[in-house]
Amino acid sequence: MRTALVIGTGLIGTSAALALSARGVRVHLADSDHEQARTAASLGAGIEGEPAEAVDLAIVAVPPAHVAATVCDVQRRGLARGVIDVGSVKGGPRREVTEHGGDLTTYLGSHPMSGREQSGPLAATADLFEGRPWVLTPTPGTDTEVLNLALELVSLCGAVPVVMDADDHDRAVALVSHTPQLLSSLVAARLEDAAETDVRLCGQGVRDVTRIAGSDPAMWVDILSANPGPVAEILAQVAADLENTVRSLRELDSAEETQRISGAEGVEALLRRGNAGRARVPGKHGQAPTAYQTVIVLISDQPGELARIFADAGAAGVNIEDVRIEHATGQQAGYVQLNVVPGAVRPLEKALRESGWSLRRQ
Ligand SMILES: NC(=O)c1ccc[n+]([C@@H]2O[C@H](COP(=O)([O-])OP(=O)(O)OC[C@H]3O[C@@H](n4cnc5c(N)ncnc54)[C@H](O)[C@@H]3O)[C@@H](O)[C@H]2O)c1
Numbered sequence: 001m002r003t004a005l006v007i008g009t010g011l012i013g014t015s016a017a018l019a020l021s022a023r024g025v026r027v028h029l030a031d032s033d034h035e036q037a038r039t040a041a042s043l044g045a046g047i048e049g050e051p052a053e054a055v056d057l058a059i060v061a062v063p064p065a066h067v068a069a070t071v072c073d074v075q076r077r078g079l080a081r082g083v084i085d086v087g088s089v090k091g092g093p094r095r096e097v098t099e100h101g102g103d104l105t106t107y108l109g110s111h112p113m114s115g116r117e118q119s120g121p122l123a124a125t126a127d128l129f130e131g132r133p134w135v136l137t138p139t140p141g142t143d144t145e146v147l148n149l150a151l152e153l154v155s156l157c158g159a160v161p162v163v164m165d166a167d168d169h170d171r172a173v174a175l176v177s178h179t180p181q182l183l184s185s186l187v188a189a190r191l192e193d194a195a196e197t198d199v200r201l202c203g204q205g206v207r208d209v210t211r212i213a214g215s216d217p218a219m220w221v222d223i224l225s226a227n228p229g230p231v232a233e234i235l236a237q238v239a240a241d242l243e244n245t246v247r248s249l250r251e252l253d254s255a256e257e258t259q260r261i262s263g264a265e266g267v268e269a270l271l272r273r274g275n276a277g278r279a280r281v282p283g284k285h286g287q288a289p290t291a292y293q294t295v296i297v298l299i300s301d302q303p304g305e306l307a308r309i310f311a312d313a314g315a316a317g318v319n320i321e322d323v324r325i326e327h328a329t330g331q332q333a334g335y336v337q338l339n340v341v342p343g344a345v346r347p348l349e350k351a352l353r354e355s356g357w358s359l360r361r362q
């Protein structure tokens with residue numbers, strides 16, 4: 001691919017544009033809000049404005065409700081040889097493309113399974129899609145050249161292509177993306193009117209569970225409006241689990257021992273099912289989860305601390321598989337949790353201690 005047009009230069013469009021530009025593709029940037037395209041261009045994502053000649057691939061990264069009209073507009077005006085969209089829902093927009101008289105042979109629906117709770121070009125990063133699944137939903141009629149361009153896009157963004165039927169995709173993301181978004185919002189919503197003294201105690205658990213509750217409501221109304229049935233079905237199952245859990249908790253509160261035993265069994269059964277479900281979440285690069293071990297390092301809140309830890313780990317020949325930072329409330333310090341394969345724990349701890357780091361026992 002030599003040229004591309006990104007329409008919708010928000011989080012996803014600008015992230016794709018940054019990745020493509022970094023790999024030598026000439027990227028044009030367009031957005032109904034010109035300020036967004038200008039900002040993306042100033043970040044080095046490409047050239048502001050539509051191309052004078054048809055590009056190889058147009059990447060439509062606008063909210064789901066605008067996908068079909070934008071795809072058809074690109075096709076009518078001959079702006080690109082192929083068009084791909086990155087919307088979070090696939091079945092409805094494809095049907096709408098047909099209804100709008102669009103050409104399904106040169107359009108391919110796609111969905112990178114990577115994002116953030118923030119919107120706009122300033123939240124974009126070139127490595128957003130690295131190692132993440134990127135769903136492609138070709139039909140038997142999809143032009144081979146367009147499918148190849150899409151595969152090239154996925155590869156240039158460092159993602160892993162996953163081919164699926166559009167409606168199967170929508171059922172899957174109802175479970176792994178859309179319901180989690182609503183559950184995160186439901187937990188966070190309980191905090192809205194909570195006492196300041198209670199909220200001050202927030203630890204890492206509630207931060208993990210509510211991160212995506214910070215997402216853009218307008219975008220999510222749009223996403224959920226395009227997939228309401230499958231999400232409602234899963235949420236109804238969650239509601240049944242919730243009802244049982246409330247019953248178990250009430251039993252735990254009972255004066256009767258048999259009731260308390262039954263309550264404890266009910267709660268434990270749910271927690272065990274949670275363990276089993278969590279164990280099915282794929283690890284890095286979509287592989288089965290590896291049992292990593294964690295080394296915890298105390299850092300001060302100063303620039304360059306993380307880079308020094310990585311450099312020391314690298315010098316010891318240790319690969320950091322995952323990392324997370326836990327900020328200590330009210331202190332200019334925090335803990336860095338480094339996840340490594342079990343065999344790397346000792347060498348890493350030794351190297352870090354020798355370099356003067358303080359380690360915390362788990
Ligand atoms: N945010 C995520 O985590 C995520 C992840 C994967 C896919 N997606 C999908 O990617 C798409 C973009 O999401 P985002 O998070 O980048 O949103 P965003 O709000 O950051 O960016 C969307 C951009 O599209 C522009 N836009 C809106 N309507 C337009 C139109 N008709 N023509 C041209 N530009 C238009 C907006 O001005 C905005 O700059 C959505 O379809 C979303 O479902 C989002």
Ligand SMILES: O=C(O)C(=O)C[C@]1(C(=O)O)C=C[C@@H](O)C=C1
Nearest residue numbers: 088112113114115116117177212
């Ligand atoms: O991690 C996040 O913040 C996301 O928003 C990611 C996430 C997801 O649910 O996995 C959200 C919606 C997108 O359609 C794809 C990715």
